Amino acid sequence: MIEIRHNWTKKEILEIYNKPLMELLYDAATVHRKYHDPNTVQVSTLLSIKTGGCPEDCGYCPQAARYHTSIKGNDLMTVQQVKAQALRAKAFGSSRVCMGAAWRNVKNGQEFDEVLEMVRTINKLDMEVCCTLGMITENQAHRLAEAGLFAYNHNLDSSEEYYKEVISTRGYQDRLDTIDNVRKTNVTVCSGGIIGMGEKVEDRAGMLVALTTLNPQPESVPINALVAVEGTPMENEKPVEIWEMIRMVATTRIVMPETQVRLSAGRTDMTREGQAMCFFAGANSIFAGDKLLTTPNPDVNEDMEMFKMLGLNPQKPFIRKMQPETVEAEDSQYKSLDEKPKWTRPEHIIDRNEEAKIKAKKIE
Ligand code: SF4
Secondary structure: OOOOOOOOOHHHHHHHHOOOHHHHHHHHHHHHHHHOOOOEEEEEEEEEEEEOOEOOOOOOOOOEOOOOOOOOOEOOOOHHHHHHHHHHHHHOOOOEEEEEEOOOEOOOOHHHHHHHHHHHHHHOOOOEEEEEOOEOOHHHHHHHHHHOOOEEEOOOEOOHHHHOOOOOOOOHHHHHHHHHHHHOOOOEEEOOEEEOOOOOHHHHHHHHHHHHHOOOOOOEEEEEEOOOOOOOOOOOOOOOOHHHHHHHHHHHHHHOOOOEEEEOOOHHHOOHHHHHHHHHOOEEEEEEOOEEOOEEOOOHHHHHHHHHHHOOEEOOOOOOOOOOOOOOHHHOOOOOOOOOOOOOOOOOOOHHHHHHHHHHHHHO
């Protein structure tokens, strides 16, 4: 096995990223085979349990209330609706359900209690449950863990430097603090980022430095290609080339050998050949379902056809870590606290975010 390093430098990561492609692919595939079955890929299903109306200003996101996009907002789904979708996903070979809510941070109260019930319900279906709900406190992380949460997603998005060009309503340290809160429980960490937001290759390497420094490294790292949605500040960013995606996946695989590398947003623009190269380079998870929160995603049947063609098998749940037990609400050790966490709000000016906001005001 290869040593898991937490001291990668940006220079070393750039050297890997910029290797001749065939060499990079060979190196990444070699690491991949040492830690993972190369013919197994996890199928995860992303459910938007509360859509739109988000107070944050993430420049890539059509769910931010301040931009004018075609996204229709939805209140929190019911537990029954979530259960029905999870059962459907399971029937298609999905072993993980990730529930996303367009919130800045979790607020204690009825809605969070309902999310906890969703976690309990899906865990009882013997599927891995992941949530992405924004920033959370240690107490909230414990409450999710007790409910049976398997993973918490909180992306770093980019390097610390470039993050300031993407979001002004919260700081990078808030992201790290949330990950730290999750790490105080048995819940695994899912954290990655997006390429194609106008960042430099150095920023991609910078994000990988930040992720590899975490000890332990995240169990799951989603690599997203920006889906440039009309009305968002990034609507004019040019599409990510497949070669950039392959390089990013391969580099991630080499510097985080044990991690599940997720091929996430942007797959609709990738050919099967392109996706196959990403799997060869070490990607071992996809998100299935016709929507990724709000942006388009390949149809599940198409994905299953691709799996058949490539001889890939969907990964069973809990192969890398045991299924957590669910504690019922009445037996919980962690009660809701009257917390007032001090999440930051830098509110520096990001020109393209301001322009998109002004444009939205003119339309509405
Ligand atoms: S990415 Fe999340 S936090 Fe940012 S605007 Fe979208 S829903 Fe809100």
